[in-house]
Amino acid sequence: VWTNYSIIEEAVKEVRAQVGERKVICALSGGVDSSVAAALVHEAVGDQLTCVFVDTGLMRQGEVEAVERTFRDQFSIKLITVDASDRFFSVLRGVEDPEAKRKAIGETFIRVFEDLKPEIEDASVLVQGTLYPDVIESGTKTAAKIKSHHNVGGLPDVMSFDLVEPLRWLFKDEVRSVGSELGLPDEILWRQPFPGPGLAVRILGEVTPERAETLRKADLIVAEEIYKAGLTKTLWQSFAVLVAKVKTVGVMGDERTYDSPVILRAVTSEDAMTADWARLPYEVLESISRRIVAEVRGVNRVAYDITSKPPGTIEWE
Numbered sequence: 001v002w003t004n005y006s007i008i009e010e011a012v013k014e015v016r017a018q019v020g021e022r023k024v025i026c027a028l029s030g031g032v033d034s035s036v037a038a039a040l041v042h043e044a045v046g047d048q049l050t051c052v053f054v055d056t057g058l059m060r061q062g063e064v065e066a067v068e069r070t071f072r073d074q075f076s077i078k079l080i081t082v083d084a085s086d087r088f089f090s091v092l093r094g095v096e097d098p099e100a101k102r103k104a105i106g107e108t109f110i111r112v113f114e115d116l117k118p119e120i121e122d123a124s125v126l127v128q129g130t131l132y133p134d135v136i137e138s139g140t141k142t143a144a145k146i147k148s149h150h151n152v153g154g155l156p157d158v159m160s161f162d163l164v165e166p167l168r169w170l171f172k173d174e175v176r177s178v179g180s181e182l183g184l185p186d187e188i189l190w191r192q193p194f195p196g197p198g199l200a201v202r203i204l205g206e207v208t209p210e211r212a213e214t215l216r217k218a219d220l221i222v223a224e225e226i227y228k229a230g231l232t233k234t235l236w237q238s239f240a241v242l243v244a245k246v247k248t249v250g251v252m253g254d255e256r257t258y259d260s261p262v263i264l265r266a267v268t269s270e271d272a273m274t275a276d277w278a279r280l281p282y283e284v285l286e287s288i289s290r291r292i293v294a295e296v297r298g299v300n301r302v303a304y305d306i307t308s309k310p311p312g313t314i315e316w317e
């Protein structure tokens, strides 16, 4: 029987054998896989591990702090956080096309890592949070690409690393229980998937710091209300999209408003290849809508996306 304990013991042994005395680097995304991979590698090689977290300015509310709290404070892992938000916003200036946003963000990630070179120069091993389904799938992936998926961890070719993939034998549920055994908090273990380009592909139109802040507020309300209703774990993803390039007329008190709408997106799914729009209770829809319009300046309307995938995609860009 594979208990968590024996899974961890085996993985630790394997990582130690593979890494030896070398220095290891792990790019954290804030997500489940890279977090558990980092915790596991830390268990195996301790201070030989340095984690890097790039704050793009496109993360959700509280995400940067959660990573620092967990990895630096709780696990005492060496953590380099880079606030690169100015850089990301500047390459996104004037960019409206979704794929152009992904490209700009992907390239900027690489630049940011290149600049870190002096700090991570003596590392020769890179941690990747590859799971078993990715391993078996990678031989059979179809060429058809709807969206180019940029993931954190795409590093410059000029830096060559040996890869260590401590989760390559595990399924998602095993990753969560291993993470839990290692002491990672639920807020990280039960995080819904979040795209590498972050809020940039949830702002329709140009991405600016102000728009990101507006979306962050709306998105936090969605997360809070979904959590309060006990629905977080039942949904694959639930989030807000800011249709920044559109304005609609509304009324607030006696005043006419002319602001942007927010789209609420919530889906159930097994693997993101197909997804069904979630039949959220009306009361939850009501409280999300009421709170967003009342609390988020610049937003005067909330619409619910009732499109499944296909023909829709989960994200709006």
Ligand code: XMP
Pocket (backbone or CB within 6 Å): 102, 146, 147, 148, 149, 150, 151, 152, 193, 194, 195, 196, 197, 237, 272, 309, 312, 313, 314, 315, 316, 317
């Ligand atoms: P779509 O929108 O294609 O999304 O139905 C399927 C899943 O992938 C996530 N997604 C991304 N993840 N980089 C990522 O790392 C991306 O560019 C990206 N685009 C979409 C999306 O959140 C969903 O879980």
